[in-house]
Amino acid sequence: MTTTLYTSDHEWLAIDGDVATVGITDYAQQQLGDVVFVELPKVGRALKKAEAAAVVESVKAASDVYAPVTGEVLEANAELVAEPALVNSDAQGKAWFFKIKMADRSELGGLMDEAAYKAHTA
Amino acid sequence: MLAHDKDSLKRTPLHGLHVSLGGKMVPFAGYDMPVQYPAGVLKEHLHTRVSAGLFDVSHMGQIALRPKSGRVEDAARALERLVPQDIVAIAPGRQRYAQFTNDNGGILDDLMVANFGDHLFLVVNAACKDADEAHLRAHLSDVCVVDSLADRALIALQGPKAEAALAKLCAEAPAMKFMDSGPRKVAGIDCFVSRSGYTGEDGFEISVPAAEAERLAKTLLENPDVLPIGLGARDSLRLEAGLCLYGHDIDTATTPVEAALEWSVQKSRRSGGARAGGFPGAEKILADFDQGAARRRVGLLAQGRAPVREGAPLFANDAGGEPIGQVTSGGFGPSLNAPVAMGYVPTSQSALGTNLFAEVRGQRLAVQVAAMPFVKNTYKR
Numbered sequence: 001m002t003t004t005l006y007t008s009d010h011e012w013l014a015i016d017g018d019v020a021t022v023g024i025t026d027y028a029q030q031q032l033g034d035v036v037f038v039e040l041p042k043v044g045r046a047l048k049k050a051e052a053a054a055v056v057e058s059v060k061a062a063s064d065v066y067a068p069v070t071g072e073v074l075e076a077n078a079e080l081v082a083e084p085a086l087v088n089s090d091a092q093g094k095a096w097f098f099k100i101k102m103a104d105r106s107e108l109g110g111l112m113d114e115a116a117y118k119a120h121t122a
Numbered sequence: 123m124l125a126h127d128k129d130s131l132k133r134t135p136l137h138g139l140h141v142s143l144g145g146k147m148v149p150f151a152g153y154d155m156p157v158q159y160p161a162g163v164l165k166e167h168l169h170t171r172v173s174a175g176l177f178d179v180s181h182m183g184q185i186a187l188r189p190k191s192g193r194v195e196d197a198a199r200a201l202e203r204l205v206p207q208d209i210v211a212i213a214p215g216r217q218r219y220a221q222f223t224n225d226n227g228g229i230l231d232d233l234m235v236a237n238f239g240d241h242l243f244l245v246v247n248a249a250c251k252d253a254d255e256a257h258l259r260a261h262l263s264d265v266c267v268v269d270s271l272a273d274r275a276l277i278a279l280q281g282p283k284a285e286a287a288l289a290k291l292c293a294e295a296p297a298m299k300f301m302d303s304g305p306r307k308v309a310g311i312d313c314f315v316s317r318s319g320y321t322g323e324d325g326f327e328i329s330v331p332a333a334e335a336e337r338l339a340k341t342l343l344e345n346p347d348v349l350p351i352g353l354g355a356r357d358s359l360r361l362e363a364g365l366c367l368y369g370h371d372i373d374t375a376t377t378p379v380e381a382a383l384e385w386s387v388q389k390s391r392r393s394g395g396a397r398a399g400g401f402p403g404a405e406k407i408l409a410d411f412d413q414g415a416a417r418r419r420v421g422l423l424a425q426g427r428a429p430v431r432e433g434a435p436l437f438a439n440d441a442g443g444e445p446i447g448q449v450t451s452g453g454f455g456p457s458l459n460a461p462v463a464m465g466y467v468p469t470s471q472s473a474l475g476t477n478l479f480a481e482v483r484g485q486r487l488a489v490q491v492a493a494m495p496f497v498k499n500t501y502k503r
Binding site: 060 | 157158162163164165167354358427428429431453454456461483
């Protein structure tokens with residue numbers, strides 16, 4: 001069973017064992033507006049928690065997407081690179097950014113559940 | 123931003139309408155302005171290119187320059203002390219693009235100047251309008267009364283369906299040609315209408331008394347072809363049109379020749395012309411005309427998909443070396459579905475097709491000097 005957690009920087013993580021699928025939240029895509037470009041981390045890259053891992057560019061501005069946990073990139077979403085507008089249409093589904101093999105599950109303790117994230121963005 | 127900052131922002135006469143239409147309001151040049159509406163920048167941009175977009179540009183300054191003699195040519199001659207353009211030659215009912223220059227040949231602001239028969243009508247940038255008025259008063263008060271038309275709103279209607287939309291309210295609109303300008307009745311309201319805009323599209327700018335602005339905007343928006351468009355799409359439209367944004371692509375440190383605005387300076391004001399020079403910075407600007415400027419504003423098309431934005435340094439090579447220039451405007455061009463930018467480079471590296479590199483997040487991305495406008499303009503000449 002997967003659990004979804006959220007960061008205060010508006011990333012979501014779907015946790016499945018020691019693998020987390022990471023994207024940006026629907027709230028974040030609404031704030032960004034029309035997304036026209038994404039840059040994803042290379043497979044195999046070692047990411048530290050809070051490190052800039054990806055870039056999402058709307059017509060207005062570029063924004064960093066931070067690694068919510070420490071670990072190694074297992075996969076990047078090629079479909080998203082080809083079609084950045086997926087972020088606007090399906091931020092918390094098809095528009096996942098990358099999958100990361102988590103090095104330290106205790107880092108998840110600092111993240112929000114859905115109810116806490118809703119309160120955070122209210 | 124902080125609440126007290128928001129409170130200090132000025133509001134245009136259409137502020138209430140923007141909020142009621144779901145406009146996302148942001149601070150811009152001291153005003154609380156809509157950056158986009160619920161449709162979003164991309165759709166608003168594309169709608170303007172195929173239909174008609176309504177823009178609130180009431181934050182811009184509107185100024186009447188009234189000759190004390192009653193003869194408009196006296197005001198025109200006086201204004202030529204401050205701009206390198208031929209103002210005397212602007213026929214009644216016509217307007218022209220101009221720049222206020224400083225003693226170094228830099229640009230204090232860019233503006234539109236219309237001849238209304240007995241006076242000149244000026245439209246200047248929001249952020250510069252107070253300085254512009256003071257500049258006009260300081261230098262032209264011997265000849266002219268500088269009348270700030272702060273009680274007027276300004277609405278731009280842009281796009282291929284702008285003419286049909288305005289024709290329903292102003293029968294004279296279709297007969298106007300690009301840069302025609304003057305008083306017209308629109309929906310029975312005494313307006314000043316010009317066939318111009320800043321999107322590269324055919325269209326109109328309508329100066330309307332503040333008290334009537336919301337009624338006029340609502341009437342235009344009743345037409346299903348007309349959508350409200352925010353500042354986000356205004357910026358991407360003007361960028362695709364290769365038009366300068368003051369404070370970004372032109373400023374006090376850029377001359378009209380460096381900015382590739384030679385077309386806006388008529389021969390009569392250049393060396394050998396009937397009224398050559400006589401404007402601030404003439405020595406520098408005429409030298410730029412005669413000898414060429416050391417650097418030029420150019421269009422840049424990226425080879426990849428990543429937008430290259432304002433401030434990105436430009437390099438001649440893919441590694442090493444010092445920056446040769448900088449991007450002054452850049453982003454994603456929705457009509458081109460590709461990144462577009464403009465910036466300054468040494469004239470020796472400004473030829474069309476020159477391959478350069480823009481540094482984005484530490485990577486050098488290939489860009490090529492390209493012709494502007496990026497999207498062909500559709501002015502009704």
